[in-house]
Amino acid sequence: MNNFIEELRWRGMLQDMTAGIEEHLNKGKATAYLGFDPTADSLHIGHLVGVMTLLHFQRAGHQPVALIGGATGMIGDPSFKSAERNLLDEETLDRNIAGIQKQLEKFLDFGSDKPNQALLVNNYDWMAGFSFLEFIRDVGKYITVNYMMAKDSVKRRLEEGNGLSFTEFTYQLIQGYDFYHLWKHQNCSIQLGGSDQWGNIVTGTELIRKKEGGEAYALTVPLITKADGSKFGKTEGGSVWLDPEKTSPYAFYQFWLNVSDADAAKYIRIFTTLDREAIEALEKEHAEGPHLRLLQKAIAKDVTIRIHSEADYEMALKASGILFGKSSLEDLASLDERTFLQVFDGVPVMPVERSSYLNAENVVELLCTDQTIFASKGEARKLIQGGGLSINKIKITDPHAKPEIPLLQETYLLVQKGKKNYFIITITG
RNA sequence: GGGGGAAUACCAAAGCGGCCAACUGGGACGGACUGUAAAUCCGUUGACUUAUGUCUUCACAGGUUCGAAUCCUGUUUCCCCCA
Known part of the structure; x- marks a missing residue:
């Protein structure tokens, strides 16, 4: 059993924790949970930090619990959001939960033969039947409004003058109660989360202490940042999803490959399970030849294989070679139709x-x-005159030339607008 | 309520009767270089068209003029000062 805290620490994944948690973990197997909002039917890579935290927890011999916020997702966390969220209906929630669960299984071992098997719970199961009266009597009673208003997430909303609804205000109590519930019924003594969750988490530890005099702990991981200050996990196309239907394995692979040098060393610690020696060796090599982008490749490979598959990784690698390598018409023509369409x-x-x-x-x-x-035609003409257009990897220089380019597979033309924008013309009939 | 000023392309900002499809900066997009990077340099940035031409643009609606983003009238919106 390795040391969970130590592991997070060297990986740069430790933001904050409550006192006594190390001693607590050293005593033996513990249980911790981390919550996911089922706002979509897939996780995106922003969620990955949390998932990796649970993964390390399980690897350290402890029991991870992934909580899906079926109930809390209907409310919306006011933390660091300026406006209230739309409530989700039950049907959407069910679909989202199913999607997320499938993805978590790629990281966590839910096998029942393990003493520290991962669990998946949905707070809707215990919140749905909870009556309002019962709730304010059994939960609300223990936490003062003063305490709740002192939270940054609430305070900010009050100061901004937009206010927040009672529903949102109650959010921390519900999350706090989740913690209490898991503590009581699953022997779950720790809540993990992003640093924005700190306030909500300690409401839980507070509730456990006040209600039953129990001990519970909080640990948060840093929010992922990018060296250039832009938002992590976004591309022009939007979020990078784990669902291959939303973000193709190729695009997913590309996202990681394009991580900047400044971020790569940080990300490889967070998003891969490579050990310290391997990472440090890679960093050393990377420093000697940064243009080879060994770190980026290592991250992209590790993460793509885990989320998708070895075959998807191979495909992404091949596609990248064709799209960005010094490939030629021959390389393109060598692809069979199926591979071509996949790439x-x-x-x-x-x-x-x-x-x-x-x-x-x-x-x-x-x-x-x-x-x-x-x-417009003018746009096309200008781009061609600027030397920015290729068809089947052959640069077109004269906008008036006849399109005498051999078709791929008798059917396709690969149009390249600039370096990174690809289009396919399919000849039909 | 009184007085003054402003509205220009994605944004900012010039232009104040013809040389204006409109300076310049940013952004965006392309090219060169490179590591599918950063920095740098270059080009494009209303539409159509065989480029050197046509059409639609400078808040909106009218008007003056051979000719208006530029002058006049009205409308709308915004800003500032005084009450």
């Missing part, structure tokens, strides 16, 4: 009839068959 999965497609392809006066006309690739 370019998610790329916008513009269907063109074979007759209009054959009759096209020039490249621009072909490219502007509809608005998929360019909004």
Whole structure:
């Protein structure tokens, strides 16, 4: 059994913890929980820090509990949000919970043969039947309004003058009660969470102490930041999801590969399970040849395989080589149709009839068959004149030239607008 | 309520009768370089068109003029000062 706290500490995943937690953990197997909001049917990589925290907890021999906030998700945490959330209906919640559970199984061992098997609980199960009267009598009684108002999350909302609804105000009590419930019924003595959850977590420890004189602990992990100050986990396309339907394994792999040097050393500790020696060796190598981006590749590989699969990783690697390597028409043509379509999965497609392809006066006309690739012919012409357009990896320089480019698989043209924007023209008919 | 000023393309900001599709900066997008990076440099940034031409733009609606983003009238909105 390795030391959970030590592990988090060297990985830079320790933000704050309550006194006595180390001693408590040293006594033997403990149980900790961490909550996920079921706001979507998939987790995104922002959730990954929490998931990894639970993973380390289990690897340290302890029992992790993933709590899905079926009840709290109906309310919305006021922490660091400026406006109240829309309430989710039950049907959506059920779907979201199922999706999230499936993803958690890739990290945590839910096998019942383990003494420290992971558990998945849904606070809706114990909150749904809780009557208002019972709640204010059994829970509300122990926590003063003064205490609740002193929380940063609440204080901020009051100061901003927008106010917050009673429902939101109650959030910390519900979360506090979750902790109490798990403490009471699952012997769960620790709540883990992002640093923004600190206030909510200690409301729980407070409740446990006041209600039953019990001991409970809190531990938070830092919010992930980027060196350039922009928000972590976002691309132009939005969040990076774990669900391959929302973010393709290729895009997922690319996200990690594009992490900046400044962030890579931090992220490899947080998002992979590589041990300290391996990471330090990689860092050393990376420092000698930063352009090889060994750290980024290591993170991308580890995370992609875990979330998706070895095969998805291979595919992403292959796709990246074709898209960004010094690949040629031959490389493209060497792909069989199935692989080609997988590599370019998610790329916008513009269907063109074979007759209009054959009759096209020039490249621009072909490219502007509809608005998929360019909004106007002028735009297409300008880009071509600026040297920014390739078809099947061949740079087009003359907007008036006839589109005499061999089709891939007799059917496809791969259009490259700039370096990173790909489109496929499918010749039909 | 009285007085003054302003409204320009994604944003900021010039232009104040023809040389204005509109200076410049930022952003965005492309190119070169590179590590699918940062920094730097270069180009594009209303639409159409075989470029050197046409069409629609400078709050809105009218007007003056051969000709207006630029002058006049009205409308709307915003800002400042005095009450």
